[in-house]
Amino acid sequence: MAACRQVTKITTPLIKVEANNAAFSHNQGVLLYENKPFSGTQFLLFANQDTAKVSTFVAGKEHGWSKTWYEDGRLAEERYYEKGKKEGTHRAWWPDGKLRFEYHFKNGEHHGEQKDWFPDGKLAEVFHYVNGHEEGQQQMWFDDGSLKANYVIKDGRRFGLPGVKNCVSVVENNTFRAKK
Template sequence: MAHQAQLRNKIFIVALVALAFGCRLKYNEGLTELPLFNSEQLSLTMNNGLAFSAGKPFSGRIFSFYQNTKDTAEIVGFLNGREHGEWKKFYPADKKKEVRYFKNGQKTGSYNAWWENGNKQLEYIFVDDEYEGTCKEWNEKGELSRIMNYSKGQEEGEQKWWYDGGKIKANYVIKDGRRYGLLGTKNCINVSDSVFKN
């Protein structure tokens, strides 16, 4: 009986280690092993959406600086000429501007951006180069300005937009490809605004 418990514990530990190691390999696949180059020391050309160096599709990460300050402006990556891995952009003084991910030329995972004052600007999710799930945008003051929901790159479900100050601009639902609700277009006036005006 004790032997079975020990065997079960050993199998559990081996499975746990294999799972953790396998997930780590998949997450880091092709992202950290790429060599790093200074953009000033590399001649890179773009042709049909592919990056080339010395006439060959480029693989590696490239960093560039702001000219006057030598602060990092961006770090981007390519694999076989296609956008790949984590891409970061910065405002001067090394303040975050954008962080996004690519896999073999397609947008994937989270895409986050910030205003220069440090407030969040947007938060999107991509799967296979298309919007997926809930995407959010904020104005420079930090007020939520949009919540959009997507499925396979198409609007699906609740969509809301706000003017600066929080007044609703659009509030609609996409269901089975049809739109229902307040669209926020020029001729679409919120009934409560027009009927109950003093």
């Protein structure tokens, strides 16, 4: 027996309003326009009138792509939302076009591999999440490339310490264990 899932398509109304419009306000995480939940596209312009940011909203919650640009027209970041929750792959770039971060979300929570890079392109962090909780290998580096932290999270327990290169159990019988 197969289960069917009905997909509901939400379309964004054609209204476009500049983000600095005084009619915008927030109430309990909902974007209001003229005191009603906003559905449409909110945008922000640079002084030269080029687009700085575009975000879409449905019923006052971000829904769809939110994109930000640098003044030279290069994409600075892109994020996707479903009914106000982060979803899918979110990316940002440094002004020179190198990747700044790549995060993955599921139902508003970090899920999967999350990476951050230094401006020179070297990897800064690699974290792994399952439904918003760290799980698996977690690593951080200094900007010179040397290891800053290396630990593993398994079933909610941390093995290893930030700043320690090899993984050891950090707690034994509720006391810290010396490295042998």
